[in-house]
Amino acid sequence: MEQISMDPDIFVFHNVISSAEIAILDREMEAFLVPAKVATPEGEKVSSYRTVKSVRLPHVNVSREVNLLAVRLHKRMSDLSDFNLDSYSDVMQVLKYDFGGHASIHNDYFKNSSSEDRIATILFYLNDVSSGGGTVFFDLNLTVQPEPGKAVLWYNLNLDTFDYEERNIHASCPVKIGSKFALTQWVLEHRQMFNRPCLRPPKLRQYK
Ligand SMILES: O=C(O)CCC(=O)C(=O)O
């Protein structure tokens, strides 16, 4: 494990998913991938803002082998992050960015006082991308390049101030060769009330 940023904390882990496990996801999930939608004032839409195919995991239509793998991956994400994850409510997303696929600059929090927010993000990289495809943190001058088995963890809510962690604004750079295959987990805050207590309620979080 490496800490690639101290303030805010960002951690990188290596060899956290095996090539055999990646092969299962590659083989079984391709058929279920659909263009991801983003929330707009007119509802959920496919958008040039985020051009990626995605599917939820666990998933009702996939084999038992894949759903058992999903349970193992949740346990592993929980072990490496010390967050409490539940296979039924904290669904992961398998992501595939084809040539040119990208996610424009954003933060992962909702900043919406009516729902619980995403306290952190855990992103597993499942392949190499020889050109493009990095996760870039603009304010931190940091780019994390995909490598199979590597994972990155960042916090969307600051665990010291209990406020929105705006400095983790990020994007997924356009893929210039091949495709990018990844798995993301947005960690919700309510289930963390005992291991990360004292988060400020959404209405009291500041937006400067
Ligand atoms: O694919 C990436 O590098 C970034 C994904 C992302 O922004 C997210 O999962 O929230």
Ligand SMILES: [Fe+2]
């Ligand atoms: Fe994101």
